[in-house]
Amino acid sequence: MSDSQWELLPPLPHGGKRAVQTLVIGGGIVGLACALRLQSAGQQVLLIEHERLAAGASRGNAGALAFADVLPLASPGILRQAPRWLLDPLGPLSLRPAYTPAMLPWLWKFWRASRPARVAASTQAQAMLLAQSAAEWPALLRLAGAESQLRDGGNLHLYDNAAQWRAALAGWEQRAAHGVAFQAIEGSHPIAALQPGLNPAIQHAVFTPHWQTVEDPLLLCRSLAQAFLARGGRLARASARSLLPEARGLLLQLGDDSLLLAQRVLLCAGPWSHRLAASLGERFPLETERGYNTTLPPGAFALRRQLSFPGHGFVVTPIAGGVRVGGAVEFAGLRAAPNYARADAMLAKARRFLPGLRTDGGTQWMGCRPSLPDSLPVIGPSPADGRLFYAFGHGHLGLTQAAATAALATAWATTQALPPTAFAPSRFL
Template sequence: MNARDLDFLPPLQAEAARSVQTLVLGAGIVGLACALRLQSAGLQVTVLDRSGVAAGASRGNAGALAYSDVLPLASPGILRQAPRWLLDPLGPLSLRPSYAPAMLPWLWKFWRASTHKQVALSARSQAALLALSAAEWPALLALAGAEKQLRKGGNLHLYESEAQWRAAAPGWAQRMALGVGYELLQGADAIADLQPGVDKQFQYGCFVPHWHTVDDPLRLSHALAQAFIARGGVLARAHALRLHPDARGLLVELEQGPPLLAQRLLVCAGAWSHQLAETLGERYPLETERGYNTTLPPGAFNLRRQLTFPNHGFVVTPIAGGVRVGGAVEFAGLQAPPNFARADALLAKAKRFLPELRTEGGTQWMGCRPSMPDSLPVIGPAPADARVFYAFGHGHLGLTQAAATAKLAADWALERKPGLADLAAFRPGRFL
C-alpha cells in the first residue's frame, strides 16, 4: 500500500468478519504505535480511522521527540503570561471570543492544575513517561524499519535578553532536577557556533542534546502503517459513532454498515476521543489546541537542528529536507475554519529572527492537538468497562509519548505489570 492509499484508506469491507480480537480506533501516531506494538506481541489487531493515516495532528507536527519537555503547559508562569498573549489575536495563545463560553469549564480545571504542588506532580509524572518513551522508541522504529528517520541534533531554546533568560531559569532548574541536561550559551557568537544565521538580538540559548527529531512525522506514520499491514494487520476506513458494552465484547456502532464486535478496544482518536468516551457515560475535559505551521521547500535555510523561541510560542524544524515554522495555541474548537493569518504571523517572526530564511513557496497547515487541563494524557482502562483502553490527550507530545503509550497499552492487553511504577497521574478517572 503506497502513501496515497494510506491517506485515503479503503472502507471496511461489508463482507469482512464483524468480530475482531483487538480494535484500535484512530490511525494517528499513537494509534499506529499501539497497533504495531500489540501486533508484535502476537495479537490480531484491526485499526479503523474515519479518513486516513495521520489525518490529524500527526500529519503536520514539528516532528520532535521532546524527551526533555517535562514541564506542563498548566503552570503559574503561563497564567502570568496568558493575559498579555490573549490581547494579541495573532500571538502565541489565542482564544476566539465566540468559543470562550464553551472553554470556561476547561479553563477552570486548567487553573486548578496550575498550582505549584500540582505542577510538581505533573512534571515528575511527565518525566517518567518521557523516559519510558525514550527507552521504547528505538525498538518501535526498528519494527517499522524507520531507524534512519531519526535525527539527533538536539534543540536550541533562544532568548533575546538577560531578563528573558532569568525569567526562564527557574523552569530550567526544574528540568535539571528531573534529569534534563542542558548547556547554557551566552552571546551571539556562542549561539552562531551551534546555529549560524540567528539574528544577533538573541543573546542567550539553552542547548538540549537529549531532544531528537524525525525526518518527517507523516513519513514515519506511513512507515508504522506499512509495517503493520505487512505483518497481517487490517487498516481500514470507518467512522465509529458509539461504543456499546455487551456480554460478548464491545459493540462498535459505525456510521455505515453493521456494528463491529471487539474483544478489547483502544480509543486513540486524538481530539475526537472524548466523543467516544461519552457514549460510555464518561465525560472528559478534552480541548483542542489548534496549531499552525508553514513548511518551506529545501534550500529555505541551512537549519542544523530544531530551534525553539519560547517567548514567541513557535519552533523552526528541519523537515523532509525543508524547514517547518509552526506552533502557537489557538482555542476555537473542532469546527471553526482555520485562521491562516496565524501561520503568516509565525513565518514573519521567523524571518526576523533568521534573516537569511527564504519564505517563498511554503505550504500552510493547521492541526488539532488533543489537550487535557493538566497537560497529561489519559492512559489506562476506562472506568466504565475495563475492556476499553484510553490513549488520548497527549497535547504537544503525541509523537514523543507514542512509544511509551504503546508499551503501556501492550502491558494492559497482555495483563502484564505496567512499564511505569506509578500510573495514577494518567488514570482516566482523575477528572470524572
C-alpha cells in the same frame, strides 16, 4: 499507488469477518504505535481510521521527540504569560471570543491544575512518561524499520531578551532535577557555532543535546502503518460512532450503521476521543489546542537543528529536506475554519530572527492537539468497561509520548498491568 491514495485506506468490507480480538480506533501516531506494538506482542489487531492515515495533528506536527519537556503547560509560569500573549491578536495564544463560553470549564480546570502541589505531581508524571518514551522509541523505530528517520542534534532554545532568559533558567534547573541535560549559552558567537545565520541581536540560548527530531512525522506514520500491515495487521477506513458493552465483547456501531464486535478496544481518536467515550457515559474535558505551521521547500535555510523561540511560542524545524515554522495555541474548537494569518505571523517573526530565511513557496497547515486541562494524557482502562482502553489527550507531546503509550497499552493487553495512576481516566470521571 500514490502515497495520498494509500493513505485513504480500503473501506472495511461489509459482511465478512465482523469480529476482532483487538480493535484500535484512530490512525494517528498514538493509534499506529499502539497497533504495531500490540501486534508484535501477538495480538490480532484491526485499526480503523475514519478519514485517512494520520489525518489529524500527527500529520504535520513539528517532529520533535521533546524528551526534555518535563514541565507541564498547566503551571503558574504560563498563567503569568497568558494575559500578555492574549493581548496580541496574532500572538502565541488566542481564544476566539465566540468560543470562550465553551472553554470556561476547561480553563477553570487548567487553572486548578496550575497550583504548585498539582504542578509538582504532574511534572513527576510527565517526566516519567517522557523517560519511558526515550527508552521505548528505539525499539519502536526498529520494529517499523525507521531508525534512519531519527535526527540527533538537540534543540536550541533562543531568547531575544536577557530577562526572559534569566527567568527561563529557573525552569531549566527544574528540568535538570529530572535528569534533563542542558547548557546555558550567552553571546552571539557561541550561539552561531551551533546555528549560523541567526540575528546577532539574539544573545541568549539554552542547548538541550538529547532532544531529537524525526525526518517527517507523516513519513513516520506511514512507516508504522506499513510495518503493521507487513506483519499481518489490518487497516481499514471506517468511522466509529458509539460503543455498547455486551457479554461477548464491545459492540461498535460504525458510521454506516454496521456493527463490529471486539474483545478489546483501544480508543486513540485524538481530540475526537471524548465523543466515543460519552457513548459509555464517561465525559472527559478534552479540548483542542489548534496549532499552525508553514513548511518551506528545501533550500529555505541551512538549519542545523530544531530551534525553539519560547517567548514567541513557535519552533523552526528541519523537516523532509525543508524547514517547518510553526506552533502557537488557538482555542476555537474542532469545527472553526483555520485562520492562516497565525501561520503568516509566525513566518514573519521567524524571518526577523533568521534574516536569510526564504519564506516563499510554503505550504500552510493547521492541526488540533488533543488536550486535557492537567497537561497529562489519559492512558488506562475505562472504569465503565475494563475491555476499553483510553489513550488520548497527549496535547503538545503526542509524537514524543506515543512510544511509552504503546508500551503501556501492550502491557495492559497482555498482562493486565495498569499504567501509573497519574494517567488514570478516573481523575476526570
